Amino acid sequence: NAGVTQTPKFRILKIGQSMTLQCTQDMNHNYMYWYRQDPGMGLKLIYYSVGAGITDKGEVPNGYNVSRSTTEDFPLRLELAAPSQTSVYFCASSTPGPLDTEAFFGQGTRLTVV
Amino acid sequence: AQTVTQxxxxxxxxxAETVTLSCTYDTSESDYYLFWYKQPPSRQMILVIRQEAYKQQNATENRFSVNFQKAAKSFSLKISDSQLGDAAMYFCAYKEETSGSRLTFGEGTQLTVNP
Structure with missing residues (x-):
C-alpha cells in the first residue's frame, strides 16, 4: 500500500515557467488537499477537494490551479512561477467520517523558483 | 477563521527528561479534534497523538500525552523520557466538521534533544 505519492521530490523552476505537481493516493479517499510549507513555518492550505469533480480554495490559492478528474489523482498546477512560490508542497488525503479520521501525507515536493 | 498558535x-x-510544548487555538465550535504532528528532517508528517474536544480525559500514547484545557483553548504536548529520535519540528493542528475536514496548523516548535 503506497499511500500518498507525490512527484517530483525536488524541482527548480525559472521565473515565469509552469509546472504540475503530481499527487496520487491508493486508499480510495474522497478528500484530498494541497498544503505549502514555507521555511520555519506551518502548513497552509492551498486547495482541497471533497471528491472527483469538486474543488475549492483554501487559505492561499493565488497562483495555483487544481483539478480532480479521478478519486486517485489531484494535481497542482503553477502557471507562472514566482519566487514567492518557493516552498515545500504537501499533498494529503483523508476519508469522510468521524473527526478523528487521520489525514495521510505525501513526502513533499521541494520547489525553488529562481 | 480558526487559528492555532504555538x-x-x-x-x-x-x-531522558520531560518537555512540554504549548499550543492554543481559537474557535467558536463545540466539537472538534486536535492533533500533534511530528516532522523530522525527512519532511514526513507523522501523527503523534489526537484528542477529541468532547472527551475530558487527556489522550496518551506511550511517552506522549496531552493536557487539554477546553475552556482555556489550550492543548499542550508532554514528551516524557525524551529520546534523540524525538528531535523534530512539532505541529499542533485543529480540525472541525466543516466541508472537507480541513486541518489548520500552528507555526511549529523545533525540538532539540541534547545527549
Missing part, C-alpha cells in the same frame, strides 16, 4: 518557536530538552 508560542515557542524552539525548545530543547536533555535526553
Amino acid at each position: 508560542s515557542q518557536p524552539e525548545m530543547s530538552v536533555q535526553e
Whole structure:
C-alpha cells in the first residue's frame, strides 16, 4: 500500500515557467488537499477537494490551479512561477467520517523558483 | 477563521527528561479534534497523538500525552523520557466538521534533544 505519492521530490523552476505537481493516493479517499510549507513555518492550505469533480480554495490559492478528474489523482498546477512560490508542497488525503479520521501525507515536493 | 498558535518557536530538552510544548487555538465550535504532528528532517508528517474536544480525559500514547484545557483553548504536548529520535519540528493542528475536514496548523516548535 503506497499511500500518498507525490512527484517530483525536488524541482527548480525559472521565473515565469509552469509546472504540475503530481499527487496520487491508493486508499480510495474522497478528500484530498494541497498544503505549502514555507521555511520555519506551518502548513497552509492551498486547495482541497471533497471528491472527483469538486474543488475549492483554501487559505492561499493565488497562483495555483487544481483539478480532480479521478478519486486517485489531484494535481497542482503553477502557471507562472514566482519566487514567492518557493516552498515545500504537501499533498494529503483523508476519508469522510468521524473527526478523528487521520489525514495521510505525501513526502513533499521541494520547489525553488529562481 | 480558526487559528492555532504555538508560542515557542524552539525548545530543547536533555535526553531522558520531560518537555512540554504549548499550543492554543481559537474557535467558536463545540466539537472538534486536535492533533500533534511530528516532522523530522525527512519532511514526513507523522501523527503523534489526537484528542477529541468532547472527551475530558487527556489522550496518551506511550511517552506522549496531552493536557487539554477546553475552556482555556489550550492543548499542550508532554514528551516524557525524551529520546534523540524525538528531535523534530512539532505541529499542533485543529480540525472541525466543516466541508472537507480541513486541518489548520500552528507555526511549529523545533525540538532539540541534547545527549
